[in-house]
Amino acid sequence: MAWFRTRVWAAWIVAAACAGSLNLYASNVDGKVRKARDKVFPALINVQPIMELYRDGEKVVTGQATGSGVIFDKEGYALTNFHVAGHAEKVICTLGTKERIHGKVVGADPWTDLAVLKLDLEEWNRYHPSEPIPFAELGDSDKLEVAEPVMAMGSPRGLARSVTMGIVSNTERSLGDEMTLPTGEKTGTFNVWIQTDAAINPGNSGGPLVNLEGKVVGINSRGVGGANNLGFSLPVNIAKRVVSAILKDGKVTRSSIGIKLQEMRELEDHFKMETFKGVLVASVEPSSPAEEAGVKAGDLILSISGREVSARFEEDLPNIYSLIAQMPIASKQALKIQRGGHDMELSVVTEELTQVRGKEEEVAEWGITVRDLTASQKRDLEVSDGVYVTGTKPGKLAERGKLEAGDVIQQVGETPTPTLAAFKVAVAAALAGKDKAKVVGVKIIRNKGRYTRAVRLVEE
Amino acid sequence: MRVRIWTVVAVLALAAGLRAVEIGPVLEKVRPSVVQVSFSEVAENGSQAKRIGIGTIVDKDGLVALSADLLPRNVPDDRFVDFKAKMVGWEDAPELEAAFVTRDSDLTVALIRITEKPKNGKEFVPVTPGNAADLKPGDELYGIGLLPASYQSTVTFSEGHAVKYIEKPQPLVVVTRSANATLFGPVLNAKGEVAGFSVQDPLFNMQAYRARNAGNEPANVILPYARLADLLKEPRKTRKRTWMGVSDLQFVSKDVALVLGLPEDHGGVLIGRILAGQPAEQAGLKAEDVIVKVDGEDLKVKDDNGLRTFQERMKKFEVGQKAKLIILRGKETKDVEITMGEKPKEENEAQRFEDKDLGLVLRELTYYDTLARDEPPEYAGLFVHYVKSGSWPELGGMRPGDILTKIEDTDLKGNTVETFEQFKKIISDLKEHKKKNFVFYVSRGKKGQNAAIIKIEADWK
Numbered sequence: 070m071a072w073f074r075t076r077v078w079a080a081w082i083v084a085a086a087c088a089g090s091l092n093l094y095a096s097n098v099d100g101k102v103r104k105a106r107d108k109v110f111p112a113l114i115n116v117q118p119i120m121e122l123y124r125d126g127e128k129v130v131t132g133q134a135t136g137s138g139v140i141f142d143k144e145g146y147a148l149t150n151f152h153v154a155g156h157a158e159k160v161i162c163t164l165g166t167k168e169r170i171h172g173k174v175v176g177a178d179p180w181t182d183l184a185v186l187k188l189d190l191e192e193w194n195r196y197h198p199s200e201p202i203p204f205a206e207l208g209d210s211d212k213l214e215v216a217e218p219v220m221a222m223g224s225p226r227g228l229a230r231s232v233t234m235g236i237v238s239n240t241e242r243s244l245g246d247e248m249t250l251p252t253g254e255k256t257g258t259f260n261v262w263i264q265t266d267a268a269i270n271p272g273n274s275g276g277p278l279v280n281l282e283g284k285v286v287g288i289n290s291r292g293v294g295g296a297n298n299l300g301f302s303l304p305v306n307i308a309k310r311v312v313s314a315i316l317k318d319g320k321v322t323r324s325s326i327g328i329k330l331q332e333m334r335e336l337e338d339h340f341k342m343e344t345f346k347g348v349l350v351a352s353v354e355p356s357s358p359a360e361e362a363g364v365k366a367g368d369l370i371l372s373i374s375g376r377e378v379s380a381r382f383e384e385d386l387p388n389i390y391s392l393i394a395q396m397p398i399a400s401k402q403a404l405k406i407q408r409g410g411h412d413m414e415l416s417v418v419t420e421e422l423t424q425v426r427g428k429e430e431e432v433a434e435w436g437i438t439v440r441d442l443t444a445s446q447k448r449d450l451e452v453s454d455g456v457y458v459t460g461t462k463p464g465k466l467a468e469r470g471k472l473e474a475g476d477v478i479q480q481v482g483e484t485p486t487p488t489l490a491a492f493k494v495a496v497a498a499a500l501a502g503k504d505k506a507k508v509v510g511v512k513i514i515r516n517k518g519r520y521t522r523a524v525r526l527v528e529e
Numbered sequence: 530m531r532v533r534i535w536t537v538v539a540v541l542a543l544a545a546g547l548r549a550v551e552i553g554p555v556l557e558k559v560r561p562s563v564v565q566v567s568f569s570e571v572a573e574n575g576s577q578a579k580r581i582g583i584g585t586i587v588d589k590d591g592l593v594a595l596s597a598d599l600l601p602r603n604v605p606d607d608r609f610v611d612f613k614a615k616m617v618g619w620e621d622a623p624e625l626e627a628a629f630v631t632r633d634s635d636l637t638v639a640l641i642r643i644t645e646k647p648k649n650g651k652e653f654v655p656v657t658p659g660n661a662a663d664l665k666p667g668d669e670l671y672g673i674g675l676l677p678a679s680y681q682s683t684v685t686f687s688e689g690h691a692v693k694y695i696e697k698p699q700p701l702v703v704v705t706r707s708a709n710a711t712l713f714g715p716v717l718n719a720k721g722e723v724a725g726f727s728v729q730d731p732l733f734n735m736q737a738y739r740a741r742n743a744g745n746e747p748a749n750v751i752l753p754y755a756r757l758a759d760l761l762k763e764p765r766k767t768r769k770r771t772w773m774g775v776s777d778l779q780f781v782s783k784d785v786a787l788v789l790g791l792p793e794d795h796g797g798v799l800i801g802r803i804l805a806g807q808p809a810e811q812a813g814l815k816a817e818d819v820i821v822k823v824d825g826e827d828l829k830v831k832d833d834n835g836l837r838t839f840q841e842r843m844k845k846f847e848v849g850q851k852a853k854l855i856i857l858r859g860k861e862t863k864d865v866e867i868t869m870g871e872k873p874k875e876e877n878e879a880q881r882f883e884d885k886d887l888g889l890v891l892r893e894l895t896y897y898d899t900l901a902r903d904e905p906p907e908y909a910g911l912f913v914h915y916v917k918s919g920s921w922p923e924l925g926g927m928r929p930g931d932i933l934t935k936i937e938d939t940d941l942k943g944n945t946v947e948t949f950e951q952f953k954k955i956i957s958d959l960k961e962h963k964k965k966n967f968v969f970y971v972s973r974g975k976k977g978q979n980a981a982i983i984k985i986e987a988d989w990k
Contacts, residue, residue, distance in 0.1 A: 247979070338966045339937070339966065339984070351982060366970060366977075366982075451903070470784075510785075510789070515801075516777075518802040519817050520777065521785055523788045
């Protein structure tokens with residue numbers, strides 16, 4: 070059963086079993102390990118998300134997969150991965166005491182693959198009157214060193230309350246910035262990773278990486294399929310920033326100017342630089358703030374808002390992306406760039422960074438699931454507005470009217486449908502008028518082609 | 530006792546008489562015309578892949594028809610070499626040299642010519658064309674196949690029947706599965722004439738039908754010989770293909786007609802997309818226009834078959850010919866005259882250029898390349914077709930599929946053969962100055978979203 074429950078995560082975190090290196094540590098650092106364990110282990114939780122997924126044109130609620138998490142606050146706040154609980158509203162958490170209590174998702178951030186949970190303390194108090202819920206302390210991931218011993222805690226393959234041990238293999242692993250989560254969100258642009266050989270398996274997702282001071286230094290997030298002892302943990306210092314934003318606003322907002330950066334490497338000759346400074350612009354997104362400001366591929370950015378930026382190596386890029394992300398949305402920023410040997414200054418107005426997917430809902434009357442379009446998605450699809458079809462249920466109205474996943478619906482009957490809300494109203498209006506008009510026209514864009522579909526509301 | 534013997538003989542004779550055709554003579558007639566074609570496809574790294582198929586001699590000068598599917602569509606003609614025709618139906622089965630002539634992706638036929646004269650004054654025997662349109666349901670047909678060399682290149686046959694000759698959307702003969710031939714093998718009628726060639730379902734419908742009905746539809750399709758007539762009369766190196774430059778066509782079904790406020794049986798072709806810089810755009814057509822008539826003919830396009838018939842109809846125009854369309858735009862009826870254009874070059878027709886120092890093969894950017902990447906047709910750059918393993922660009926991170934847009938501080942201009950000249954000039958300057966380090970700018974992915982600056986560390990000889 071445990072295997073089955075965790076199989077959803079198999080593609081995301083797959084790590085092979087760790088060979089018995091524990092003995093080595095047992096003799097050397099035995100006392101420290103026990104102390105550190107006792108500080109975090111009681112705060113370890115197993116997270117079973119009650120997920121709302123949209124499949125084949127309808128909403129499906131499922132609690133099949135599990136992950137891990139750690140309570141970090143006396144109020145019962147806990148951290149886990151976005152890919153564990155990001156699409157859940159409710160979770161069921163199994164505590165170190167083996168009791169199950171409910172929790173809700175306070176906020177989530179796909180870019181860093183994090184979700185913040187709030188456990189129901191009333192339920193806790195029912196079992197443990199006047200006893201505070203155990204929580205772990207978040208440490209400082211900047212102080213981590215390569216080869217420092219660490220423990221990974223969680224529920225590998227659903228086996229709750231498991232501890233594995235290893236060392237920090239690398240403190241600034243770059244995995245590129247083009248990763249996506251299993252549910253399609255972009256991730257990983259704003260951080261490097263802690264690499265560890267502590268065994269991490271499917272089900273470890275969201276669990277803590279713990280140093281010998283007994284502090285959480287990372288959130289275990291990823292593994293590598295087919296590899297041995299390659300696990301990746303999100304540095305806790307990044308998690309702390311995400312937590313404070315989520316507790317304050319319920320979400321993390323970031324700015325974007327629409328550029329893709331490239332490290333300098335050995336290109337200094339070409340740019341006639343005497344010292345290594347600046348970061349290269351590899352590409353500029355069409356109709357983005359950067360394009361409007363006149364930024365071009367091949368420009369070298371020397372400073373952003375007076376702050377010098379420099380990326381000689383790939384590992385330096387997340388910091389620069391983060392610097393841009395932290396600027397206020399819709400604020401004017403100065404970019405000092407070098408182009409063709411000349412310095413110049415450009416002014417760019419930031420915009421909000423959006424994910425590729427918006428809010429999703431099922432419209433059961435038609436057997437269809439649709440999403441709001443985000444700004445970046447509109448740009449990708451080259452549409453001004455509309456709702457994005459994510460699925461249709463076989464045999465229902467939408468499917469029979471030849472609507473398909475990937476279509477952008479722009480109009481139902483004579484009513485434009487720029488948003489999910491407008492679409493629902495238009496569908497309801499069409500159904501209400503079905504005695505008069507048995508067929509309603511639906512205008513869609515499919516991969517840049519315009520189609521007029523006919524949805525038959527009343528069978529002949 | 531005697532009576533009985535006679536009866537048996539009489540019954541045997543009757544059985545023999547029921548057979549309308551003797552198969553032996555029919556096969557003997559076609560056997561000298563069947564050849565085994567072989568050739569090699571040369572990849573950019575020099576490796577060769579050998580391909581073998583069945584061919585049919587169609588004229589006395591040794592013109593051979595074979596399946597165009599044997600020649601991968603994206604590979605240019607000059608990459609196919611060492612054509613040979615083994616005369617498997619001849620007594621000593623000689624293997625003769627041959628040369629590529631042309632191929633036609635619409636008809637799925639390729640033509641080669643046997644260039645080597647047979648010994649002893651032997652002559653080529655072309656097949657006799659038959660008329661597929663005359664076939665009646667139940668007429669005998671013989672599909673000719675070829676077993677590989679391990680079976681002594683044996684010419685095989687299978688016996689089946691015609692099911693139906695259909696005219697629209699394109700002339701085809703549906704035959705029973707038992708009349709199957711090797712891909713593009715000839716299919717003979719009872720007189721031993723070639724009624725057509727066995728082809729993969731050109732309407733792409735049968736496979737879907739089979740999948741839906743979870744079984745085998747016991748039918749096959751042959752391409753009537755007559756459809757090759759024009760091409761065989763004058764085998765052209767390149768045939769201009771007509772197009773109007775639209776995509777995402779939709780037929781106006783009964784329900785769509787209702788939605789558009791038209792009578793139920795109105796029909797029409799709803800245009801989904803007008804491609805930039807192409808004839809339809811120049812004629813002023815717009816997305817969501819409904820084409821009703823072509824040169825006065827009301828096509829009543831109400832289903833998939835109607836849409837295909839419309840497309841076949843449009844292909845019949847010559848490049849430069851004018852077509853008179855009647856369209857509906859909203860409630861308004863309009864006359865539109867469109868000058869049919871030439872379909873843009875495909876990947877295999879794009880010119881290529883190899884730079885041996887850099888280990889690169891570049892090619893012209895095709896219209897379809899720009900379309901697939903959401904770039905305008907005039908997008909400037911050259912397509913990186915091949916990057917040699919271990920070459921300087923490869924070590925710098927260049928990949929096949931990149932579009933080279935800029936070298937050092939110079940933007941490439943245009944995307945055709947003229948751009949090769951610009952490229953050559955820049956590279957020869959770099960080479961002359963023995964420049965060791967320089968950069969290539971490449972665009973990658975849709976709208977160049979994954980562009981990169983690539984450092985080349987050169988070691989000029």
